[in-house]
Amino acid sequence: MSRVRSGYVRPIDFKHGRVDMTHGSGGRAMAQLIEELFLSEFDNEWLRAGNDSARIAMPAGRLVVATDSHVVSPLFFPGGDIGSLAVHGTINDVAMSGAAPLYLAATFVLEEGFPLADLKRIVASMAAASHAAGVPVVTGDTKVVEQGKGDGVFITTTGIGVVPEGIDIAGDRARPGDAILVSGTLGDHGVAIMSLRENLSFETTIESDSAALHGLVAAMVGAVPAIHCLRDPTRGGLATTLNELARQSGCGMVIRERDLPVKREVAAACEFLGLDPLYVANEGKLVAVAPAADAQRLLAAMRDHPLGRYAAIVGEAIEDPMHFVQMETSFGGRRNVDWLTGEQLPRIC
Amino acid sequence: MKYIDEFRDGELARVLAAAIAREARPGASYNLMEFCGGHTHAISRYGIKDLLPANVRMIHGPGCPVCVLPIGRIDNAIELASRPNVILATYADTMRVPASKGLSLMKAKARGADVRMVYSSADALKLARDNPSREVVFFAIGFETTTPPTAVAVREAAAQGLSNFSVFCNHVLTPAAIANILESREVRELGTVPLDGFVGPAHVSTVIGSQPYEYFAEEYQRPVVIAGFEPLDVMQAILMLVRQLNDGRAEVENEFTRAVTREGNVKAKALVAEVFELRRTFEWRGLGEVPYSALRIKEKYRAFDAEARYAIEYRSVPDNKACECGAILRGVKKPTDCKVFGTVCTPENPIGSCMVSSEGACAAHYTYGRFKDVPVVAGNAAP
Amino acid sequence: MCLAIPARVVALPEADTALIEVDGVRKRVSLSLVDGVAPGDYVIVHVGYALTRLDPEAAARTLALFAEAGIRASAA
Numbered sequence: 001m002s003r004v005r006s007g008y009v010r011p012i013d014f015k016h017g018r019v020d021m022t023h024g025s026g027g028r029a030m031a032q033l034i035e036e037l038f039l040s041e042f043d044n045e046w047l048r049a050g051n052d053s054a055r056i057a058m059p060a061g062r063l064v065v066a067t068d069s070h071v072v073s074p075l076f077f078p079g080g081d082i083g084s085l086a087v088h089g090t091i092n093d094v095a096m097s098g099a100a101p102l103y104l105a106a107t108f109v110l111e112e113g114f115p116l117a118d119l120k121r122i123v124a125s126m127a128a129a130s131h132a133a134g135v136p137v138v139t140g141d142t143k144v145v146e147q148g149k150g151d152g153v154f155i156t157t158t159g160i161g162v163v164p165e166g167i168d169i170a171g172d173r174a175r176p177g178d179a180i181l182v183s184g185t186l187g188d189h190g191v192a193i194m195s196l197r198e199n200l201s202f203e204t205t206i207e208s209d210s211a212a213l214h215g216l217v218a219a220m221v222g223a224v225p226a227i228h229c230l231r232d233p234t235r236g237g238l239a240t241t242l243n244e245l246a247r248q249s250g251c252g253m254v255i256r257e258r259d260l261p262v263k264r265e266v267a268a269a270c271e272f273l274g275l276d277p278l279y280v281a282n283e284g285k286l287v288a289v290a291p292a293a294d295a296q297r298l299l300a301a302m303r304d305h306p307l308g309r310y311a312a313i314v315g316e317a318i319e320d321p322m323h324f325v326q327m328e329t330s331f332g333g334r335r336n337v338d339w340l341t342g343e344q345l346p347r348i349c
Numbered sequence: 350m351k352y353i354d355e356f357r358d359g360e361l362a363r364v365l366a367a368a369i370a371r372e373a374r375p376g377a378s379y380n381l382m383e384f385c386g387g388h389t390h391a392i393s394r395y396g397i398k399d400l401l402p403a404n405v406r407m408i409h410g411p412g413c414p415v416c417v418l419p420i421g422r423i424d425n426a427i428e429l430a431s432r433p434n435v436i437l438a439t440y441a442d443t444m445r446v447p448a449s450k451g452l453s454l455m456k457a458k459a460r461g462a463d464v465r466m467v468y469s470s471a472d473a474l475k476l477a478r479d480n481p482s483r484e485v486v487f488f489a490i491g492f493e494t495t496t497p498p499t500a501v502a503v504r505e506a507a508a509q510g511l512s513n514f515s516v517f518c519n520h521v522l523t524p525a526a527i528a529n530i531l532e533s534r535e536v537r538e539l540g541t542v543p544l545d546g547f548v549g550p551a552h553v554s555t556v557i558g559s560q561p562y563e564y565f566a567e568e569y570q571r572p573v574v575i576a577g578f579e580p581l582d583v584m585q586a587i588l589m590l591v592r593q594l595n596d597g598r599a600e601v602e603n604e605f606t607r608a609v610t611r612e613g614n615v616k617a618k619a620l621v622a623e624v625f626e627l628r629r630t631f632e633w634r635g636l637g638e639v640p641y642s643a644l645r646i647k648e649k650y651r652a653f654d655a656e657a658r659y660a661i662e663y664r665s666v667p668d669n670k671a672c673e674c675g676a677i678l679r680g681v682k683k684p685t686d687c688k689v690f691g692t693v694c695t696p697e698n699p700i701g702s703c704m705v706s707s708e709g710a711c712a713a714h715y716t717y718g719r720f721k722d723v724p725v726v727a728g729n730a731a732p
Numbered sequence: 733m734c735l736a737i738p739a740r741v742v743a744l745p746e747a748d749t750a751l752i753e754v755d756g757v758r759k760r761v762s763l764s765l766v767d768g769v770a771p772g773d774y775v776i777v778h779v780g781y782a783l784t785r786l787d788p789e790a791a792a793r794t795l796a797l798f799a800e801a802g803i804r805a806s807a808a
Contacts, residue, residue, distance in 0.1 A: 200468050202759040258359075268350055268755035272777075273468075274735045324720050331580050332359045332366075333396015335717040338696075345441035346468065348495065348735055348779050349386060349414055349708060350755050352738035352774060352791055361798045368801035387734060440779070469780025471762060494734035498781045501764045552734040555776060555784045578736070581798055588801060606790040608738075608776050614784055617765045 012036050017116040024110065024144030037120060038140060041127035046138035054138035056103060059162045066093035067158040075118065075152055078192050079207030082155055083126035085283060088212045089234070090159040091133055095214040096230045096286065098169040098221050099161035104130065106140040106157050111150035122153065133212040135159070161214075166225055173228035174249035178317040179295035181288045183216060183302055184209070184310040186238055187266040190280030194273065200346060202272065206265050211284030216307045220288065223301035229289035236340040237279040241287050242325045243339045249289075252320020255337065258330040261310045273346035278327075278337060280344065289317060352607070356579030357395070365584040366400035373591050379405045380543040381590055382680055384527060385550035386413030386708030388576065388583055393713035395580040398721075405587065408542075408680035409710035411526055412550055414491045414519075415442045416678065416702040416709045417633045420666040422519055423448035426488050429517060429659060430454065430462040436480060438473035439488040441466045446705050449666055470502035477506070477514035486655045487516045494552040496520045496644065497617035500624040503646065503653050517655040518646055521631065523553050524561050525642030529633075531569045535681050542681050546590040548583065549575035551605050558613025562601045570599045577605040624650055632665060634702045635675035674701035677710050684711040685722055691715060736778035738786050741771050752777060 012032060022029035039047050046054035070086040080088075087104065094101040106126065110119065130137050137157075188209040195204050213232065221227060229249070233241035238260075246253050262277050270277050284307065290298050295313055302308030315327075325337040373379060383389055389409045392398060398407065411417055423446050430437035437454070444455045444466065458464040463483075467473050473487040489499040499516060506514040527547065535542040549562055554575045562573040572593035576586030586604045593600060603609050624647060631643030646654040655661065668674060672694070673687035684690050684703065694700035696712050703709035707716065739752035739761075748763045752775065762781045763769055775782035 202757055204757045206757075264350075264755040265757050268757040271350065271353065271737050271754065272757065272759065322720070326720055329395050330359050331357055331395040331397075332362045333399040334720070335394060335396045336720050338716045338719075345444060345466070347442045347707065348440045348468075349442050349491065349706060350737075351740070352786060355795055361795075365798055365801050385734075469762075471780055492734065494736065494778055494783065497765050497783070498762075498779050501762065501781070550734075552736045552776065552778060552783065555736075577794075582794075585794070585798055585801075604794065607787045607794060608784050614765060616767060617783070620765070 012116065014116045014120045019110045019112055019114040019116065019119065019144055021112055021144050021146070024142055030142065033142065037123055041123045042130065042137045043127070044136045044138065046136065054103070056138065059102060061162040061164055064094050064097045064099040064161045064163055065158065066090055067156065068093060069154060069156045071151060071154050072193070073151060074193070074196050075122065077196055077208055080210040080283070081122055081125050082153065083122035084129040085210050086155040086157045087126050087129035087133065087135075088210050088283060090157040091135055091212045091214055092232045092286070094159040094161040095217040096169070096232055097163055098167040098217065098227070098230065099163040100218065101133070101135045101159050101161040101214050104135055104137045104157055104159050106137050106155060108140070108142045109150055109154040110142065110144045111152050112144055112147040114152050119153065129212065133214065167221060169227055169230050171229055171231065171245055171248040172250070174245050174251055174289040174317045175228065176251050176317050176319045177292050178228055178289045179292050179313050180242070180253060180255060180315045180317065181290070181295065181299060181302065181311060181313050182238065182261065183213070183286045183288070183308045185261045185263045185266065186282060186285065187262060187270065187277035187280035189283040190237070191266050191269045195269065200273065202269065204265055204269060206263070206269065209282060209284035211307055213284065213286055213307060216286070216302065216305045219301050219305045220298060224290055224294045224298045226294060227288055227290045227298070230286055232286045233282050235281050237277070237281060238287065239278040239325065239337045240340045242337065245287070245289065246317070246323045246325050249317070250323065252318045252323055253315060253325045254318055254328065255315030255325070256328045259312050259314045261312050274348070275344055275346060279340050292316070353579065356577065356581045358581065361581055362400060362584065365581065365588060369405060369584065369588050369591060370402045372588065372595065373402050373405050374595060375404070377404060378543065379591055379594055380408060380545045381405065381548060381587060382408040382410045382530070382544055383548040383583070384410040384412040384523065385553065386416065386706065387551065387578055388548055389413070389710055389713050390708040391578065391580050391583055393717035396717070397580055397583060398718070400584070401587065405591065408544065409677070409713070410530065410680060411633070411636060411678040412492065412523065413706050413708045414495070414521060415446060415706035416674070417521065417635060418443070418446065418490060418519055418702070419632045419634045420448050421632070421664050423454070424666065425661050425663060426517060427452055427454060427457045427462065429486050429655065429661070430457055430464045434484050436463045436465055436476055436483050436485045437488055438465050438467045438476055438485055440490065442706060443488060443490060447699055470498045474502050474505055474511065474514060477511050478509070481513060484513050484515070487514070488519070489516050490519045492521055492523050492550070492553050493556045496621050496625065497556060497614070500620040503624045503650050504620065506653050507650060512652070515653050515655040515658050516646060518625070518644060520625065520644045521633070522642050522644070523550060523557070524564070525639055526633070526636070527565055529636055529639050529642070530679055531565065531571070533679050535679065542679070544571065544680065545594055546572040546574070548586050548590070549573050551576060551578040551582070551608070554605065554609045554613065556614045556617050559601050559603045559609055559611050560613070566599045566601050572599050572602070574602045575605050575609055577608070634668065635678040669700050672701035674703045674711075677703050684714045687711070691719065734778055736776045736783060738774050739777050741769055741773045741775060743771055750775070750782060
């Protein structure tokens, strides 16, 4: 005779199961998903408390908040996935103001039919990134949309952090004469993604550079508190970020092509596809603008850190009412480095 | 990168620049057209103009297959892609070209047209094999470099009996375009466009060889130097043209000897001749109707001709009245001569063909060269 | 107008196909347009097809020509 086990709930089948509408409906299925997946992976006191919000102590200093949505395709790529990207991306946005990131919130919009195995893999990756960075995911939300209305999964992360006194890092603080530095090789992430896109695939060992930069930023700010600007050159690449900073700050910029760090494989992949590494996305790099007198000290601090090993001084800000970003080509001529037009597409011509 | 980096060496660039400056005779003017959009792009991207003396002037030619594709043909492609059962496979270059009704292939895709970007015609064939219940149309564009890959795809489709594959053929020919420019009123009669010599295309020439240019050198008495794709190649070719003009010669010379021979790629040419034939005339954006300048699929392979399979009605669409692309493509005007350049017409919002492709004269100048248009301000003067 | 790059042939995995490489990036391309290509050769690749073999001696001669431009002048 069979006996009913009281309180028995069949565990979620993460191997073969798929997201369905009940997982977003607020009922038992959703509670189970939260418990068996999100709670189990992120595992911290705030989530364990089981409330709709997280209560945190007010830190001393000025608060910084940043948010980002992540819609990358493909979801999994060499060097990361949408989960780790979501954690690193928002930690970096917070860190670019010189702030120490403290907490993250994460929301998931799941498409009906999305494999639970993939979801588990993504959440596990997020948890690993969050733990490694020391920035917990303290609250979140899940919704499910009908099949066809979402690209598998969309993740939004929001981060808060705190800026120490005496630090004033913003996009409008670049001044003529300032040195421009980058923390490492350009274009790795974008090429890693492209190498997986249907019809563009090539065999390559390039991995995304997705990384949390707050440790590097702390080291940099410690060495040079007078840093003027920090920004991470994500979509649109270094070129777009420099144009943004130039416009916000009301100055021009000149960079030197021969000083830009680019991996050989990345350069080669860009040649194949007719892309310019200056416009290819990075997810673990930053641009710094600092007073010229501090440039060498800042460079040394960056190179001392594992994420800044290939840091380089690449140019300087100049007076320019047109706010152009120009480049001295390795060939000896000069050219504009303009804003990116739409999405950079491969070309055959 | 081997055979690439050595041809971009800055030290050798200075050597060549000095040689050109020395050999270009003061008082003489050297007006050279680089036919190929790839060369236009290289000249802008590497700032080659900065390294040339003032009396050596580069005129941008119409060798940009996306730039010269008429709006009406893009409309046709959009129409095809919008048919429920069709997958339109295209090179990414065409995606953003603005067509009629404010559409582009990119926008049509957003509205549900099945448009897929491919790197190769072989990918389009694979799409057809993988989707037997759908019809795959390959949007074939390009000059003679890109035509043999399309020919191979058509032959493979025939060999494999891929009845759901067809090609919308827009391949165009270089010599016809060069002739069109040399025959234009401004060049031939009026002399308002001084055109002293040509930098010949790199990769087109690997296929067709250097032989087809001999006619132009002879008939129009203009020297042609075929140049490789890298900036040092272009500079060397300019030096060779300066020397020819100084010597009063009008010959075809080959700077790109590592990839170009006199007869070109015989196998590729034969494949093209098997699959394609000449159209009596074809509209080129900016140049109008040009005779014997484009290809269509032969009767033998008509089963794979999208124009035969679908009732495609071509409607010619004129360019915006303010657009000077026609004159710019023929080398009669410069991008900065156009009233809408950089204001209404930008790479983000291109009005005409020269702004659409990154190798169009206007796009190249806008993206790489605008800093020169501004009055010199301390700090932004070119060195 | 036609983006093509020189690449080294690493292997010939199937009929009419080459595995080519540029600085660690590898791709399969078609050899339908060229004959007699062997591993170690360099080919010019455009839209997934090898268009022609690159002649290393001609390349070396061209590079020498560039350098010569300077010498010629000082001799003149």
